[in-house]
Amino acid sequence: NWFQMSSGLFVFIILFGGFCSIASASANNSFTSKRFSPKPGEPPNGSVWDVVIKTCDDQGAGTDAAAYLKVFYERDHASEIFQLDNPGKNDFERGERSHFKVILNQEDIINIGLFWWPGFTLNEEWCVDWVLLLNSNRDKCYEGIFHRWILHYKDPPTYAVKFHRLVFADCVNPAPEGSQRFHFLRLLGDNTS
Known part of the structure; x- marks a missing residue:
């Protein structure tokens, strides 16, 4: 009976100590959470x-x-x-x-x-x-x-x-299958002939 009581007390102390260390870390902001903020107008999960x-x-x-x-x-x-x-x-x-x-x-x-x-x-x-x-x-x-x-x-x-x-x-409109892709931006008013 004494053994069951002491082991229960030991488990309680371990759990309580772990909770206190997490609570103090949370209060001090010493750990980072992976939280991604969505852009305005977007749903929170994707x-x-x-x-x-x-x-x-x-x-x-x-x-x-x-x-x-x-x-x-x-x-x-x-x-x-x-x-x-x-x-x-x-x-x-x-x-x-x-x-x-x-x-x-x-x-x-x-x-x-x-x-x-x-x-x-x-x-x-x-x-x-x-x-x-x-x-x-x-x-x-x-x-x-x-x-x-x-x-x-x-x-x-x-x-x-x-x-x-x-x-x-x-x-806006994908090119046909065999067309060559050019990766550049065309400037407005560029008069190249």
């Missing part, structure tokens, strides 16, 4: 990004299946999966651009992948030309070039053939 997907203009390229975007990050080798669907709208029609909003928890994007999940419809194949990820608050834009048919759900998904960051101004 930032809102626009996703634009251009479906190929080939016969049968559009889909009615559930489409998904997988975003891969450099930090912690993390990834996130988003279902892309605008309720009440027929997304991913042949030759059209589909727009979505997603909340990404990280910004160190290194690649993207697409996949689809079968439903109960006839049009379940899907061909994608390109995907853009844009964040106008941070002036960031990533371009994923696919120019191919997206495979039925697999892990890993169908990756972009090319994936790179663009100057935000170049993100």
Whole structure:
């Protein structure tokens, strides 16, 4: 009985001592917390990004299946999966651009992948030309070039053939597949002929 009482008292002293040291460190601000402040107008757990997907203009390229975007990050080798669907709208029609909003928890994007999940419809194949990820608050834009048919759900998904960051101004309309990219800013009033 004495042993149980003394061991309980010992545990209480250890826990109380640990609590007091944490409380004093908190009062002195001697430890740092990893707290990231969002920019004004952004949700606290991530930032809102626009996703634009251009479906190929080939016969049968559009889909009615559930489409998904997988975003891969450099930090912690993390990834996130988003279902892309605008309720009440027929997304991913042949030759059209589909727009979505997603909340990404990280910004160190290194690649993207697409996949689809079968439903109960006839049009379940899907061909994608390109995907853009844009964040106008941070002036960031990533371009994923696919120019191919997206495979039925697999892990890993169908990756972009090319994936790179663009100057935000170049993100309005991606160039064709074989075009050369120039990384410079054009000055207004520059009359070079």
